[in-house]
Amino acid sequence: MMYEEDKQVTPSPQRTSLEHARRLHPAAIFFNLIKVLKETILGLGVGLIITLKESVIYFLIFVAVFLVLLIISSFLSWLRFTYRVEDNELRIEQGVFVRKKRYISINRIHKIDVTADVVHRIFGLVKVQIDTASSGDGAEVDLSAIKVTQAARLRRALKNNKKTAEQTEERVVYPKKRISWGSLFIAGSTSGTAGFLLVMMLAIFSQIEDLIPTSVYKSAYALFIESGIVFFIASVIFFLFLLWLIGIAGTMIRYGRFTIEKRENELFIKRGLIETKELTIPFDRIQAIGVKQSLIRCPLKYVKVTAVVAGGSFDKQEAFPVVFPLMKETEVADFLEEFLPAYAHISPEKNSLAKRGRKYYLAQSFILPAIALVPVWIFIPNYVWAVLLVMAICLWNGWVRHRNSGYHLDDKTITLHIRHVFEQETVMMYHRRVQAMEKKQHRLQQWEKIATMQLSLIGSDGLGTHYHVKHMEAMDIDIIGDWYSREKVETSLSDKLE
Amino acid sequence: MRQQPGNNIARDAIKAWRITASTYMVVLWLLIIAGGVVTFIFDFTYIYSVISIIIGVIAILIFVLLIPKIRYRRWRYEIYEQEIYIQHGILIMTRTIIPMIRVQHVDTKQGPILKMYKLATVSISTAATTHEIPALYEKDASELRDRISALAMVDEDDV
Numbered sequence: 001m002m003y004e005e006d007k008q009v010t011p012s013p014q015r016t017s018l019e020h021a022r023r024l025h026p027a028a029i030f031f032n033l034i035k036v037l038k039e040t041i042l043g044l045g046v047g048l049i050i051t052l053k054e055s056v057i058y059f060l061i062f063v064a065v066f067l068v069l070l071i072i073s074s075f076l077s078w079l080r081f082t083y084r085v086e087d088n089e090l091r092i093e094q095g096v097f098v099r100k101k102r103y104i105s106i107n108r109i110h111k112i113d114v115t116a117d118v119v120h121r122i123f124g125l126v127k128v129q130i131d132t133a134s135s136g137d138g139a140e141v142d143l144s145a146i147k148v149t150q151a152a153r154l155r156r157a158l159k160n161n162k163k164t165a166e167q168t169e170e171r172v173v174y175p176k177k178r179i180s181w182g183s184l185f186i187a188g189s190t191s192g193t194a195g196f197l198l199v200m201m202l203a204i205f206s207q208i209e210d211l212i213p214t215s216v217y218k219s220a221y222a223l224f225i226e227s228g229i230v231f232f233i234a235s236v237i238f239f240l241f242l243l244w245l246i247g248i249a250g251t252m253i254r255y256g257r258f259t260i261e262k263r264e265n266e267l268f269i270k271r272g273l274i275e276t277k278e279l280t281i282p283f284d285r286i287q288a289i290g291v292k293q294s295l296i297r298c299p300l301k302y303v304k305v306t307a308v309v310a311g312g313s314f315d316k317q318e319a320f321p322v323v324f325p326l327m328k329e330t331e332v333a334d335f336l337e338e339f340l341p342a343y344a345h346i347s348p349e350k351n352s353l354a355k356r357g358r359k360y361y362l363a364q365s366f367i368l369p370a371i372a373l374v375p376v377w378i379f380i381p382n383y384v385w386a387v388l389l390v391m392a393i394c395l396w397n398g399w400v401r402h403r404n405s406g407y408h409l410d411d412k413t414i415t416l417h418i419r420h421v422f423e424q425e426t427v428m429m430y431h432r433r434v435q436a437m438e439k440k441q442h443r444l445q446q447w448e449k450i451a452t453m454q455l456s457l458i459g460s461d462g463l464g465t466h467y468h469v470k471h472m473e474a475m476d477i478d479i480i481g482d483w484y485s486r487e488k489v490e491t492s493l494s495d496k497l498e
Numbered sequence: 499m500r501q502q503p504g505n506n507i508a509r510d511a512i513k514a515w516r517i518t519a520s521t522y523m524v525v526l527w528l529l530i531i532a533g534g535v536v537t538f539i540f541d542f543t544y545i546y547s548v549i550s551i552i553i554g555v556i557a558i559l560i561f562v563l564l565i566p567k568i569r570y571r572r573w574r575y576e577i578y579e580q581e582i583y584i585q586h587g588i589l590i591m592t593r594t595i596i597p598m599i600r601v602q603h604v605d606t607k608q609g610p611i612l613k614m615y616k617l618a619t620v621s622i623s624t625a626a627t628t629h630e631i632p633a634l635y636e637k638d639a640s641e642l643r644d645r646i647s648a649l650a651m652v653d654e655d656d657v
Contacts, residue, residue: 310625435600435626442590456626464626486580486597 018157021082021093027123028081028145032074035144083143085157090130092141104140108132110282110311112155117275126151130158131311174268175338179258179325187255187304187326188248190296192422198243255325262339267323281321285310287457287465288429289343290320291332295422301329305336308427308465310458319459346428350406350417357450357471358402365398366391397421405469407476409483416455416467427467433457435464437484439477449474502593503576503583510615511573511633515566517611523558530554575631577645582622584629598649600624606639622646 044066052059073096081094090109092102111131120126128151130141146154179187224232256273269279288308297303305327306320327335337344369391376387404419415428438454445451451474459465534547565588574585582596602625608618618639621630634642 435624436594436596436629438595439593440587440590441592446591456624458625466626481595484597485595486599487578 018085018153021084021091022150023082024078024143025123025125025145025147026078027119027125029071029074029078031119031127031144032077033070036070036074083141085154090141090158102141104130104132106158109158110285111280112158113280114151114155114278115272115276120145121276124148128154175262177260177324177335177339179255183302183326184252184255184258185248186300186302188251189244190294190300190302191247191251192294192296198240251325255322258325260324260339267339269321269323279321281307281309281323283340283342286340287433287459288427289323289336289340289346290425290427291346292426293329293424297326298424302326303329303332305332308429308457308459342430343428345410345413346426347408347410347415348426350408350415351476352406353402353469353471354450354473354476356448357473358399360445360450360471361398361402362395363398365394365401369394402471407469407472407480409480414455414480414483416469418467418469429455429457431484434484437481439474439481441474445471445474451477453477453480502585503574505575507570507573507575507631508615508617508633508635508638509570510617510635512566512570514611514615514617514633515569516562517614519561519566523554523562526557527554573632577642577649579649582629582646584631594629596622596624596627596629598646601646601649604643604646606643608636620646 048059048063051062076096077094080096080099081092083090083092085091085106088106089103090106092104094100094102109130109132111129113129113131114126115129116126123145124147125145126148128141128143128146130143132140143151253273253275255271257276258271259269261268261270265282265284267281267283269277269281271277271279286307286309290306290308291303292306293303304325305323307323308320323339324335332346333344336346369387373384373387373391376383401419401421404417404424406417408415408417412431413428414431414434415426418425418427435456435458438456439451440454441451450471452468452470453472455467457465457467530547530550533550536542537544537547568588569586572586572588572591576583578598580598582594582598582601584592584594584596586592602623604623605621606618607621612618612633615633616636617633618636619630619632620634620639620642621628623629631642
């Protein structure tokens with residue numbers, strides 16, 4: 001409504017240009033091609049290899065036909081895809097044979113994310129993803145390639161409507177925080193990707209082991225004998241160092257130039273060295289804020305701040321969007337005060353778990369190595385010490401998990417402290433965000449008056465995010481239950497029953 | 499999480515569950531009989547047949563006679579103005595609080611066995627979880643469904 005009036009008063013040229021149906025940049029054809037190729041290559045690959053073995057000519061014909069069809073279909077779908085902003089709606093029309101029209105009211109648009117990878121950058125393009133509140137996988141609208149200027153215009157047109165009062169692009173200074181290269185380097189070197197890469201490489205190696213000719217083994221073995229143990233150790237160290245560097249590079253590329261900005265209704269995050277990603281997190285979609293500390297960062301007192309957001313992020317590898325990749329433990333309070341004041345009083349204090357619960361934690365971490373111990377003892381008794389060592393580490397881990405878990409209850413919020421195997425997590429949520437609460441007790445727990453609690457939040461993927469605190473004092477869960485319950489009936493009910 | 503919820507589910511649930519469990523037992527016993535026949539034809543030792551028959555009998559005792567009864571006894575629910583309170587579980591007892599304003603939709607469903615006893619299952623979904631109250635009488639189930647959805651509509655603040 002307001003928008004219409006505005007238009008009559010000041011028919012800005014930018015808006016009229018958006019009202020014409022527009023196509024994406026022709027590079028979208030290419031992106032579509034790549035996307036389809038990526039999706040089909042695995043399925044096709046098998047068929048291709050089989051045909052290649054049968055006959056080379058058929059193989060070439062097959063590939064050529066496939067490519068030609070793909071190019072034609074990509075071209076046609078580009079030709080038939082248009083977008084425009086009209087009557088307060090973003091209107092998308094697409095489809096080669098079956099025409100599909102999608103009209104989205106501007107008011108319903110929650111998120112506009114702009115990303116650009118290397119190819120986009122070369123052409124001065126960006127990818128725009130637009131999402132509404134409806135849950136579901138991925139974005140509602142995916143404009144795979146449009147000019148940077150056009151994207152800015154579109155963004156303004158879609159956003160303007162929400163704050164009709166302040167059309168005059170006031171340069172409000174929003175609080176901003178940028179990660180320094182120094183802390184990025186620390187984040188990379190403590191990211192633990194080195195260990196992950198090592199496992200991956202071993203896995204890959206075990207798969208392709210048969211493909212490596214024995215001569216390679218022989219020469220490698222000869223080299224090893226020749227140069228001796230020192231060389232071997234040096235090369236192992238070098239290899240690990242290399243992995244470590246790869247880990248740092250990965251973090252740098254992913255979180256490089258990470259900037260968070262607090263705007264009126266949302267957090268705006270921009271990051272990435274090669275592929276720039278822009279992410280908006282509307283405040284009213286945040287379900288909880290987590291402070292996470294991995295095992296390696298524990299002695300260094302560094303943490304990462306993440307959010308649980310309804311609808312999640314577009315980054316598939318990151319179920320919980322990272323609000324800030326690395327900061328000192330002591331900086332967290334100030335950071336939250338500035339960017340997420342509602343979560344500023346996230347409490348480092350906690351009510352610990354019942355002492356009686358410790359044995360369950362110990363038993364749980366003990367059981368796997370204990371099972372492993374039996375066959376090792378029988379078949380390779382020389383390695384029993386290794387299993388015992390693992391067992392000791394597991395027991396210690398169980399002990400720490402019990403010690404570092406707990407909760408803190410406030411008037412409107414609850415903070416859970418949960419120690420996972422490799423990570424300490426402190427997560428704070430509001431009463432009204434909790435979808436359901438559960439108390440679980442098996443017979444032994446019942447007898448010892450301890451129980452496991454589960455709080456469920458809306459998750460990134462429609463399945464929900466569930467937080468468990470195991471083996472708490474049962475009375476504590478009852479207290480949390482009374483806090484959670486909107487029906488203050490506990491006294492009247494127990495009166496009735498007694 | 500005070501006392502346990504007040505209402506039992508329909509008593510006929512025990513019968514319905516017993517029939518369901520019996521169908522599985524029929525399959526198990528067919529296998530046991532088949533094993534016995536094979537043993538008889540090929541003259542294997544009878545010890546395995548004896549063991550499998552013992553297992554079969556124990557399975558009937560546990561899954562058909564015992565578990566439905568305990569399950570029924572443990573299953574309790576209560577619908578308040580503002581929340582739903584559920585308790586269930588045989589080995590692990592679970593108590594759940596679901597606030598009304600978090601309920602997104604309520605369904606009832608009914609399979610052939612439940613239908614025989616005029617029973618239905620009510621399932622309650624929030625944005626993050628789904629909870630089921632099995633085996634209420636049809637009338638109670640639809641009444642409950644309507645009541646929950648009426649109560650759930652009252653207050654709808656932001657997600």
